[in-house]
Amino acid sequence: MKLPGVFSKILGRKKPEEVPSIDKDVVLNLAPIRNPAITWRRYKSGEVALIVSVKKKGLMARRDKSEREKKIILDKIGSYVWTLCDGEHTFKEIVDALVENYKLHRREAEISLAKYLDVLSKKGVISFMPNKLSLLKEEKPKQ
């Protein structure tokens, strides 16, 4: 239950911090980049396999802290997106490529790509960096 301001002050509860909203323009100009520590290989079929290390699970894992390698095979579209995650292509450019190559509706492509990249970034295999062009824009001297 949400307490009115006065009660929350009396009870000493802190107001939850507001999550800053990000402008969609900023997101569109972010360029996903692969984690250089991740080993990956491309098969003849075009599919990409990522080799990630994961912590062991189970009772023995408490004693044995070593990690094991796990292979993740990306599907056709996932592999295509992976190859574009080079820090050069922005989110918007990858959406454009998906629309063009797979005849997807722009919104459909945007939502799917956002979800997919979210999964990859949570697994730590990619991160995002601001696009070079947008950095250049910021550096422009004020007239």
Next chain:
Amino acid sequence: MGFKKFGWWGFEVTIPDNWDISVDKGGHNKGYVRIDDPKVPRMEVSWEPYKKDKIKSLDEISESIKKELQKRSKDVKFIGKGGSAKIAKHAAKYLHWRINEFEGYVVFWYCDENLKFYRVQMLFKRDEYWSFKKTILEVLKSFKCHVKSDIYSWTVLDFNLKLPKDFKLISRSYKLGNIALAFESKDSYVFINRISVADVLLEEKYEGDLMNVLESEHIPNIRTRLKISKFKSSRSFQDDSHMGLVMSTSYKIGLIMPKEFYVKTRIWLCKKTNKIYAVTIAVRKNPELDKLRRRLETLLSTLCP
């Protein structure tokens, strides 16, 4: 900038090409739709029924909208006193508000043809006013809250369909790459799926592949209402840019007074759009409803562009 037609729950409007539905709530009686451009929300439409004997004047509504906006934000400012307009031949009122850098027009009116109160809000940034003004006028001029024909059009992203008025949308989901819609009318159902990236799903492009897509993507949509098991007959068809299957079966509901439905499913790959369309029409077996079944088949035969 190009424009396209958008239809939802009986209203039709022309909107810019890059605007699409992003939020929808409610149903035929009372509902809400938000339409966004690639970056920000642009238009909100809400509708609710009203009774002719319990009607508030548009001026009273204007005051209550003002209060509502003031409650939402202390910084709201109203530009001018508002004014009158005509939307689809109905007398309407509008308000122009500003909250910091954002502005909006709220237009509201009673549609005495379908006894509903409509409220449309157009949203834009302050510096977009002059470039956006023409679009606002174009959109509002084209707004039809009631259509004279007995057919409603439905638009989801780039996908359009037309159905008789009495078909109500009972479920919809816009999963990634799979739009699923289900409509119901008296003793009849229509189930539709539009599946993207067909070239990835149908790698080998053989009929069995299409059957797999049918089983995994379309049948679950049908089974939300009709627990059909197997199709009795099946035939394939093909032309320059399409290939698919037509299947039919019958289905009974009820033990004491059973209703028997004629179920016909068409699933096809459209090579031009790289999409798979699946349509199921379930109509109660009855000579009177035979005409409706044929009409539905004609209306739904042209789903892909």
